[in-house]
Amino acid sequence: MTPLLLSVAVSSGGALRLWLRAGFGRGIGLWRAAAYAAGWLALAAALLSPLHWLGERLFTLHMVEHEIVMVISAPLLVLARPAGAFAWALPAGLRRPVLQVGRVWPLRRGWAFLTVPLVATLVHGLAIWIWHMPPLFDATVQHVGIHRLQHLSFLLSALLFWWALIRRCGPGPAALHVVVTMMHTGLLTVWL
Structure with missing residues (x-):
């Protein structure tokens, strides 16, 4: 809170x-x-x-x-x-x-890399899949701190994903990234 x-x-x-x-x-x-x-x-x-x-x-x-x-x-x-x-x-x-501080070369380069739409889509997808692996998922249920870390990583990876799609991607490619994300999360749903 x-x-x-x-x-x-x-x-x-x-x-x-x-x-x-x-x-x-x-x-x-x-x-x-x-x-x-x-x-x-x-x-x-x-x-x-x-x-x-x-x-x-x-x-x-x-x-x-x-x-x-x-x-x-x-x-x-x-x-x-x-x-x-x-x-x-x-x-x-x-x-x-x-x-x-945001204009410092390593931070600017890191941000430029992370907000490449493909990279942001992969990072967001990895965050979703990793946290739903049984050992980590079980840990989130048992430990409040780990659960909070899960929510934080979901929020941060989603902010990165949407920033890349809204700020660095055209409408067509952005829609493709959303569809790919929907497909792999749908597969995760079936697996769960």
């Missing part, structure tokens, strides 16, 4: 700070703020609502929880592009240095 509350507080604070300075809706459009709010609410609903409690008892609802994180929340958060709001939440003297 703490990371979710912190993220919404920082994002909201940054957006409000920018809007007080530049005017309501400027710099961070209202549709981006709405996309962030919807993605955040979907994530909170999956992880904090009774769905989470029920998901620990019913396998189907556990899978619904995962799908909300990866297929609803992640693309909405990518569409929101919240980095600007997060940056505006920082004190003025820290904004530029923090943003410059």
Whole structure:
């Protein structure tokens, strides 16, 4: 709950700070703020609502929880592009240095590689398949920390996947990546 509350507080604070300075809706459009709010609410609903409690008892609802994180929340958060709001939440003297970290050559190269659509699709697929192997899946049921790590890896790999498809891929190839992902997760469903 703490990371979710912190993220919404920082994002909201940054957006409000920018809007007080530049005017309501400027710099961070209202549709981006709405996309962030919807993605955040979907994530909170999956992880904090009774769905989470029920998901620990019913396998189907556990899978619904995962799908909300990866297929609803992640693309909405990518569409929101919240980095600007997060940056505006920082004190003025820290904004530029923090943003410059992303321009450091190894980080920039690593991000460029990870957001190649094929690479992002493979990373996301591996995260899904690895966590559903019986020993790891059983560990998530028995240990809260491992379960949280599973959710985090699903969210991060889904953010990477959707970022690559939305920001670095045309509509046709993006649809192909989604279909391939649907096919291999369908196979996983049959296997389970």
